[in-house]
Amino acid sequence: MGQDETLQLLPDNVPVLMPNLPPRLVISTEQQFKAISDMARSRILGVIQYQPLTAKQIAQRLQATPGAIGHHLHVLEEAGLVKIVARRLTRGIVASYYTRAARMFDYDLPPEVRGFLPINLDIFSRVQAELMDSIVSYEEKDLERSDAFPHVRLSSEKALEYQRRFSALIDELADEKPDPNGAIYGVFFSIFKSPPYMQVDVTSDEFPAEDV
Numbered sequence: 001m002g003q004d005e006t007l008q009l010l011p012d013n014v015p016v017l018m019p020n021l022p023p024r025l026v027i028s029t030e031q032q033f034k035a036i037s038d039m040a041r042s043r044i045l046g047v048i049q050y051q052p053l054t055a056k057q058i059a060q061r062l063q064a065t066p067g068a069i070g071h072h073l074h075v076l077e078e079a080g081l082v083k084i085v086a087r088r089l090t091r092g093i094v095a096s097y098y099t100r101a102a103r104m105f106d107y108d109l110p111p112e113v114r115g116f117l118p119i120n121l122d123i124f125s126r127v128q129a130e131l132m133d134s135i136v137s138y139e140e141k142d143l144e145r146s147d148a149f150p151h152v153r154l155s156s157e158k159a160l161e162y163q164r165r166f167s168a169l170i171d172e173l174a175d176e177k178p179d180p181n182g183a184i185y186g187v188f189f190s191i192f193k194s195p196p197y198m199q200v201d202v203t204s205d206e207f208p209a210e211d212v
Contacts, residue, residue, distance in 0.1 A: 009094065012090070018052060019052075026105075044058055044082075049099075049184075054095045056069075083099060083100075084097065085098070103174060123188075127188045130186055162191050166189035
């Protein structure tokens with residue numbers, strides 16, 4: 001018997017409430033990585049992070065077909081990334097309501113799963129896609145984002161200190177109690193060593209001190 005079959009059918013006048021999700025879930029298997037790496041499934045996970053929805057409701061949000069969304073939900077459920085939290089009988093059809101399995105996903109993948117490229121590239125691509133959707137959807141004055149992309153000369157110890165501070169801030173945000181009247185914001189922090197062509201060797205004769 002599946003998980004959804006053990007849930008009691010809700011009458012039409014009973015709302016489907018958002019459960020308290022675990023704060024984090026670790027992505028550690030190839031099945032989970034393949035499931036979350038698909039852009040359509042990544043959008044589904046975003047849509048149901050704060051509101052339980054049916055496949056039909058998700059399809060309406062994402063302008064997709066219920067059949068396609070149902071397939072993606074099945075893949076995500078098999079990977080343990082979504083769960084059914086309620087069932088309702090509507091016009092003779094049992095509708096299942098889905099949420100994410102956790103509020104945030106962390107990655108702990110072995111090299112044979114993640115390949116040669118760092119996992120950050122997969123995260124970057126999803127951040128870029130969501131930011132582009134936001135830019136297209138909202139007028140510039142409505143965007144709550146930073147256009148800064150600073151480059152700073154730091155020691156490796158100082159860079160690690162900032163990375164720890166960013167991680168602590170993300171943990172703080174993850175523990176933030178959701179505001180039922182608030183909007184949903186995407187948050188992304190990263191600090192990385194700039195590529196070789198941007199690096200400057202101040203001890204080299206090629207770069208006189210006054211030009212550094």
